[in-house]
Each structure stands twice: as C-alpha cells, then as structure tokens.
Amino acid sequence: MAKKPEDKNYKVIAENRRARYDYAIEDDLECGIVLEGSEVKSLRTGGSNIAESYATVEDGELWLVNGYIAPYAQAKTFGHDERRRRKLLVSKRELSKLWNASAREGYTLVPLVMYFNHRGIVKLKIGIAKGKKTADKRDTMAKRDWQRQKVRLLKEHG
Secondary structure (H helix, E strand, O other): OOOOOOOOEEEEEOOOOOOHHHEEEEEEEEEEEEEOOHHHHHOOOOOEEEOEEEEEEEEEEEEEEEOOEEOOOOOOOOOOOOOOOOOEEOOOOHHHHHHHHOOOEEEEEEEEEEEEOOOEEEEEEEEEEEEOOOOHHHHHHHHHHHHHHHHHHHHHHH
C-alpha cells in the first residue's frame, strides 16, 4: 500500500496542552477565524498562545477571547492588538450546538489547537469541555502513569 505524501501546508501554530488535563473534552469542532494580514504573517513565524484563552457565544456570534498573537515587526503602522477578541466562523447549526453546550452548568468552550490546514488557512479546534475536579485529575494522572509503566514492562519482558 502506498503512503499518502505528507501535507506540506499543515502546521500546528499553538496547542493548549493544559486543556486536556484541566477539562474533560466531550466534543470538538473545527472553526475558521477572522484575522488581519499582520496577524497571519505573525502566525507563520510562530508567535501565538491560546493557553489562557476561551471561546464565548455573544449576540449570535462566536468569539475567541484573550488569544495572544505576537505583533509583526514589519507591520509598523498597520499592526494589530495582540489580545483583541477575534471572531470565529461556524455554521448556524454548529453555533446553536455550542451555545446550548456552553449554557449548561459547568461547561465551557476551550480552544485546543490552532493550525494551518492543508490549504494554508488558519483553523481553530475548540472543545466542549467540563471542568475536572482534583480527584479526576489525579485519576487521569494515575491512568497515564500506568500506561507508561505497562509499555516499559512489555518492552523489558516481551
């Protein structure tokens, strides 16, 4: 069987690795993001952070709040604000689903990963998440440690 060639345009820009530790992700959704030119150029150089950000539904629109995109040095007069709210693009059906999910008790919309897709367009994957309690976090860590230990044992003895 022939392997599919690697996609040259696909590139992860920023990943929220802490989200899977702090939240139980129930569902995820890919959405577009409205950006200015200097923001896209800055993302191509890798200057962004979505760790402290979240998504919210306001007035029938989906917004990314507190996402950081570093200023682009060559865009002196036409630069952008680093932490401005950015509009996220989803269909009406998906927006309704997200609004209903975020309205439930204890649920939030968490950005998981920002990336360039195969066409070179910036996409954001957001997850419908429920906050974990401390005991749940310990449980997750114990499972992860057991999986690592199991792999080591199989390597040594099998």
